[in-house]
Amino acid sequence: MIDSSTSLLASQKHDIVRFAMGSPANEDIPVDVFREIAVTHLNPSSFTYGATEGEPQLLEALVDYLSTTSEPTSYDRLVITAGGMQGLDLACKIFVDPGDLVIVESPTYTNGSATAASYGAELLEAPMDADGLIVEALPALVSAAGRSPKAIYVIPNFQNPSGTTLSAQRRELLIKLAHDWNAIIIDDDPYGPLRFTGQDVPGFQHISPRDPLVFSVRTFSKILAPGLRVGWVDTDPKIRQLVINAKQAMDTCTNVPAQHMTAEFIRRGDLSAHLRRIRSLYFDRKCAMRESLAHSLGERITMTDPEGGFFLWLRLQGEDAMTSSTALFETALREGVAFIPGTAFSPSYKFDNALRLCFAASTPDRIQVGVERLTRSLDLARSVDY
Structure with missing residues (x-):
């Protein structure tokens, strides 16, 4: 739709x-800055194939930038993707098999649930309220389904479409349930950096650092420009090579000129x-x-x-x-x-x-x-x- x-x-x-x-308004995208960066920083190496895991300068800039946020990470956890949608596709490609049960928020981002369905998942819709996904309701829903979920797809901050934010208490409970079920939490958070009032809620990576059951999907589409088609996933280093292999079979590499421009944009402090x-x-x-x-x-x-x-x-x-x-x-x-x-x-x-x-x-x-x-x-x- x-x-x-x-x-x-x-x-x-x-x-x-x-x-x-x-999407952001066209006039809110820093086109003049991108134009200047393109003229002064793109070179012939920007227009050839790049590393599937991402350009080194973007990975380094991203690690440096994230160290100033509530989600610090390390180089060995990151893979650059073609926007958030590729991150969701990679998560489902790696973790979801035909017939697997995947919990989704109801309502939820259509393309996220559709990606899981495209890999043969059976979707279990779970209700929401003003504090996001009603995590307390999940055990009864799973019991009625007769089997444990393979994955839980959640948009924790300013959820699409509801705008609600998952409470800290429910985030902690969701991590516990994920471990009980050995289910991957597909943590899709395009909007987290766009908090304009209230207090930050600790993310899954903060609550349970380096948790192998948390697969975080991020993107520059909402915070910078959707046409860049640049995002990233943050996941257990033990599966990073599997993510790289899966991406290699999709597109070889993310758009290299866009990666170079994004890296310079971050490096100069323009993103903040x-x-x-x-x-x-x-x-x-x-x-x-x-x-x-x-x-x-x-x-x-x-x-x-x-x-x-x-x-x-x-x-x-x-x-x-x-x-x-x-x-x-x-x-x-x-x-x-x-x-x-x-x-x-x-x-x-x-x-x-x-x-x-x-x-x-x-x-x-x-x-x-x-x-x-x-x-x-x-x-x-x-x-x-x-």
Whole structure:
């Protein structure tokens, strides 16, 4: 649904406020810096094949940068990937066999659950609340399934699509359960560096350092530029060569010029400055979206209040809950606003009364216009339903 919506959006000719795609605004990408780096630092070695595990200068820059964060790591744990999606694919390729049980959050990132399904996994949807995945519910769900999971796919910070963050207590319990079941935690965290309010929650790597059952997937797509297609995985050194071998069979190496530019961007200290700037922007945009929605729709919806990331998760209430968000998408597109319907985030197509809005890519003024169009679309849809 997400990919088909992207294609549909690309074909539209009228003005559309784009709350659908989870990506930074074009104007927030540091294009001028990349242009200068490309001119001054790319050379013939930037345009040949690179090492499958990643360019040495990027691995070194990444280790140095992460040493200043809550997720310090070492060279022998890292493999550079073509964005976060390749990291998820590598995790499933290595750990998931046909028929294996994989726990996924419900709702969850469609392409993540679909990757597990593409390797033959049986998906077990687990509920969420304001503190993220309800980890306490997992033993009963696993017992009902009649077998232990092979993997647990979780987005711990500012989850896509809900915006919620998994509590520290639940993270600790999830690690315990993973060890009880000998299940891999696929720790997909594209949004962690984008916290703009509140306190950091310790990550899996912090709670259980060098844990062989934690496979961490990270990307520059959300914090820098999605078109770079540069990310990384952080995992047990004992399986690093297996990760490299699996990646070698996929694409030989990640885009070398993009790796060299990203390495220089980090080395110069530009990444830290860039993150400070966009955190402030995203906080303002989240507040603008929540205020506009509260003013225009009030008790007709409930919405999450994330402390970082990109997304608000809306649930239609009362009579509006009878409106299908999938059908509403088409009405809204005609009215000039795009979102992703809730059913796109469930393998069993739940959440037809919900929708995901991205606040990161629109200015407060555009957000207000988009919310006005969304409200008009909901009014039109309800008039048809009733």
